Structure formats: structure tokens, C-alpha cells
Amino acid sequence: MFKHTTLFHAALLSAVLYNMPAAMAQDASPKALGSAYTPVAAVSADQAQVVYYRLPVANAQAGAANVYVDREFQSALLPGGYTAFCVTPGQHSLGAYLNDAPNYNGKNTDVYSAQLSGGMTYFLRVGEGANTAPQAVARAQAESELGATRQ
Known part of the structure; x- marks a missing residue:
């Protein structure tokens, strides 16, 4: 049951994204993304938490940035978007x-x-340019930048 539900949701999301107007795909407004960033809570010693984000800059490259963890797709970030997840x-x-x-x-x-x-x-x-390496950012700087992002 879970597998079928997951496949259905993935297909539905793909259909929505495929049919999304190009202007909306570039917009990180409340209409395009979820809730505004709030500081993440601490995690236990048996987890490591990652907050991956994309700045809402005017000169951002078009399209989503595909985020991978251990070579598996985790999410896609539009400019001004963030995702938070835990790993072992x-x-x-x-x-x-x-x-x-x-x-x-x-x-x-x-x-x-x-x-x-x-x-x-x-x-x-x-990274928005040719450098695709993840850019590690100190918490204070990241949270000041994350204030303008949405989930």
C-alpha cells in the first residue's frame, strides 16, 4: 500500500511540475513554496542534520537544483528555497x-x-555558478540568509 501511495504522489508531483508555468517555476514566492524558514532545533547524537538552501537572487540560474544525498534524490530547490533533513x-x-x-x-x-x-x-x-560543490556556511550567516527562504 505504501509503495503505491508513494508512486501516486510522485506521479502527481511530476505532473504538476511538468505543467507549471515557467514564471512560477522561477518564483520562490509563498505561492510556489511552503512556509518561511524558522531556526531548526538541535538533533540527538544519533543524527546529523543538514539544512540545504538556495539564495533568492535575481541572477539565479533557471530551474531547480536537484539535491542528492548518498547519490539518491532528496529534493529540488528553486531560488529562495530550503530543505532540512537528518542522516545517520x-x-x-x-x-x-x-x-x-x-x-x-x-x-x-x-x-x-x-x-x-x-x-x-x-x-x-x-552554488549558482560553475562550482557545484556544496558551500558550507556558518550557522549565523546561514540563518541570516535563510530568513528570505521558504521550504
Whole structure:
């Protein structure tokens, strides 16, 4: 049952995104994304938390940045969007890639690896230029930038 429900939701989301007007796909307004960023809570020692975000800049590249964790798709970030997730502590590959299709570099090449410690929160910003490496950002700076983002 769960598998079928998940597949249905994925198909529905794909249909919505495919039919979304181009202007809306570029807009990180409340109509396009979820709630505004609020500071994330601390996590337990058996988890590492990652907050990945994309700045809401006027010169952002078109389209979504596909976020991958351990070569698996996690989410897609429009300019001005963020996602927060937890993983087990240890070695993980992380990346966000613009204009990723059809090669899907996040799953196949250009994989960036990091050692994530339990009980820690890591803030990563999507690189908008040719540099696709995750940009680690200190919490204070990240949260000032995240104030203008939405989930």
C-alpha cells in the first residue's frame, strides 16, 4: 500500500511540475513554496542534520537544483528555497546540481563527500555558478540568509 501511495504522489508531483508555468517555476514566492524558514532545533547524537538552501537572487540560474544525498534524490530547490533533513552520522555524499538532466551528475559523477558528526547541524548553500560543490556556511550567516527562504 505504501509503495503505491508513494508512486501516486510522485506521479502527481511530476505532473504538476511538468505543467507549471515557467514564471512560477522561477518564483520562490509563498505561492510556489511552503512556509518561511524558522531556526531548526538541535538533533540527538544519533543524527546529523543538514539544512540545504538556495539564495533568492535575481541572477539565479533557471530551474531547480536537484539535491542528492548518498547519490539518491532528496529534493529540488528553486531560488529562495530550503530543505532540512537528518542522516545517520558518518560519511555521506552531498550535492546540488543545476540543469542536471539528462546525465544526473549528482548520482553519477562530481560526488562531494563529507564526514558528518552526530548531534551537529550543517548548513550548505547551493552554488549558482560553475562550482557545484556544496558551500558550507556558518550557522549565523546561514540563518541570516535563510530568513528570505521558504521550504
